[in-house]
Amino acid sequence: MLDSSRFQELPTMYDLRALRDNLDAIREQLGLRGADVPWDRLRALIEQRRTLTSQVEQLRSELNKGSEEVATLKRAKQPADAAMVAMKSIGERIKRIEDELRGIEETLTDLNLRIPNLPHASVPAGKDADSNVEIRRWGSPPILPIPAKSHGDLGEALGILDFDRAAKIAGARFAVLTGAGARLERALINYMLDLHTTQHGYREVLPPFLVNRSSMTATGQLPKFEEDLFRLRDEDYFLIPTAEVPVTNLHRNETLNESALPIRYTAYTPCFRREAGSYGKDTKGLIRLHQFNKVELVAFTIPEQSYEELERLTNHAEAILQGLGLHYRVVTLCAGDMGFSAAKTYDIEVWLPSQNHYREISSCSNFEGFQARRASIRYKDTGGKKGQKTEFVHTLNGSGLAVGRTLMAILENYQQPDGSVTIPERLRHYMGGVERIKK
């Protein structure tokens, strides 16, 4: 096989052999999520690559032998011109084939990187959110005067949210938090991080908020979704859309010791999203912003444990809402509603009284080996039997939680008839004892 490190900067999602051997099965399974992949072209390219690769290897073997001959002759002070001429023409043939091969590899890699992950067998079929399956609810909606006020109205009236000035200094889809609002946001971040680090066993990380192209490719945002990202003009840096990107990439190109797994990280970061294509949707309030805060949970496990870990991780995110006494439900996303890289996703949806609806506040996914292959994150049991294969880890992550949406849920669910908002018990000591936000 030709050395794949030649194209190492372009990671590979599907192992090409696995893809070739299981193309029809993969094709069928991906049909569930409506993936548009040029399968026949892909198949042809894989075959071409295989043929050309073996040609190159054969020629190169000849060339190596010939070169050794030249070396021997030269050392013996004998003329070597004939061999050199012969080798030159082999060299030229190799170059020609390699040029062709390079083109094929580039196309193949690019196509490959655009194939989404396979849904897990337990994922329900379906095209869109209508086919998602509710699996549990916790708590119950608060009893409120009808109609309940929206968090936007409440926040502006309380003087803790300012969308007009945010529009002035930045634009649409930004928010300014002031006074008790800013402090509540900060209290939530601390509450979440503290719970995850002290009760759930996560290690806190504060990563860069700008990352390079390789990192974005590894977790699956690139190459397909560049239009969703903010990118710097003069440098090839992107603003992170989620802490998943820098934190998962902590271990890119690493081989982990099996005894170190599972590894669990939690990170607070702001998140930046272009929200291209969502014009006119959720234009009011804190729901959909270009910049928002999030506390993320990230885990690396051996493959056998990743689904167990997904349940754990989801429960950890739920614990935040339970601590705040916010009613929510958990749904399993159907194949068509899942993100590109996910094999299985649970969304946690919090109750929003003003909308009389559940709204996503966390998304917890198992990516299985998808990101690990793109990022080349493996593990090995170094203490164990000899010759043990290094294999790809499974990666997972989930919001634990989206902070702005949590603040929004608190404002709405804890609103009082006079327009003030009670602070949930658990947050009060993070708020310096404040029990209620009022005008």
Add this chain to the structure above:
RNA sequence: GGAGAGGUGGCCGAGUGGCCGAAGGCAGCAGUUUGCUAAACUGCCGUAGGGGGAAACUUCUACCGAGGGUUCAAAUCCCUCCCUCUCCGCCA
């Protein structure tokens, strides 16, 4: 931003065109010796992929930061990029 020095196996470190997948050392593994530990000695000891073999193994290809180029032949020469370090400037 300016000037310079570097990136070689788990680690240290040699290697300026051929017999180099890479000396030597450390660490690790197996063994000999041994009252135990230690020391000494012997052997093994990178990764990925293809072919052959039931297997131990064997053979081919690639890999000395990444990518391209020169050459019959590149760790070694040339170009581009990335990263690290030192000095200067600037800054929190």
